[in-house]
Amino acid sequence: KRHLISAADLSRDDALLVLDTAEELAQIAGRSIKKLPTLRGRTVVNLFFEDSTRTRISFEAAAKRLSADVINFSAKGSSVSKGESLKDTALTLEAMGADGVVIRHGASGAPYRLANWVRGSVVNAGDGTHEHPTQALLDAFTMRRRLGDLEGRKITIVGDVLHSRVARSNVLLLDTLGADVTLVAPPTLFPVAVDTWPCQVSYDLDAVLPKSDVVMMLRVQQERMNAAYFPTVREYSRRYGLDAARMAALPEHAIVMHPGPMNRGVEIAAEVADSARSTIVEQVANGVSARMAVLYLLLGGSEPAIGTEVSQ
Ligand code: CP
Secondary structure, X not given: OOEEOOHHHOOHHHHHHHHHHHHHHHHXXXXXXXXXXXXXXXXEEEEEOOOOOHHHHHHHHHHHHOOOEEEEEEOOOOHHHHOOOHHHHHHHHHHOOOOEEEEXXXXXXXXXXXXXXXXXXXXXXXXXXXXXXXXXXXXXXXXXXXHOOOOOOEEEEEOOHHHOHHHHHHHHHHHHOOOEEEEEOOHHHOOHHHHHOOOEEEOOHHHHHHHOOEEEEOOOOHXXXXXXXXXXXXXXXXXXXXXXXXXXXXXXXOEEEOOOOOOEOOOEOHHHHOOOOEOHHHHHHHHHHHHHHHHHHXXXXXXXOOOEOOOO
């Protein structure tokens, strides 16, 4: 039984296999073949304890396009509100049969716990501030489509790194793929252990932009932001927001990314988000191909082609 819980679960060969498979699947979809029979008879459970628009919908679309049966579970409106635990919720869904369980949870590490309780493969769809590996895969897929091989490419990730599972998964995957990642944030918005991450760190966005092939803006998680992190949102925006003037400092070929949801006017100006350099809508479309590839490689054969074992 194998799982995708961290971007670190993927070797370079694994990551390239997912990206190449996603490309093949995207090309099949481009030929107007909307549905493949690959996962017929398999069941995928989408277990969402935290809100989501893009990830939830794209996992559902991905599983359906591979002909899997899909069970969607949202904590809101379920017996979780009566105090039912993650374990009992998981065992209830397990009793209905699940070959794959896609989980989003507010607690970092929840997918590791789940992997000990269910027979199927677990896919992390975002756990707390820990990881979001399929977001990193769809981001890398988008970068490869726009820029080709990522070896030596300069990727700048900007903003609220402290609270961002997207940043951690991207740093791990992009390092595996040979890219050169720089994180930019105010000093208070870096995790304490960032110096152990395989990337550079900077506080100066204007110094880094002219050398970037990609600039990825992170959502300012305002619900967790207070004066201890940054004086005001306006001040944050002035120092670390991507507006049209800053975008003009990027090289001609550079692209602008954001995982969504965005705070327009805070970390990214509306005119930047809607510009020709922005891949934000493309990222959402690519998410379906990347997640199809993950489900196909974990659930498609008798032996999963990617992922990692979780020790009991
Ligand atoms: N990027 C992302 O994970 O978006 P959702 O929270 O809408 O799924």
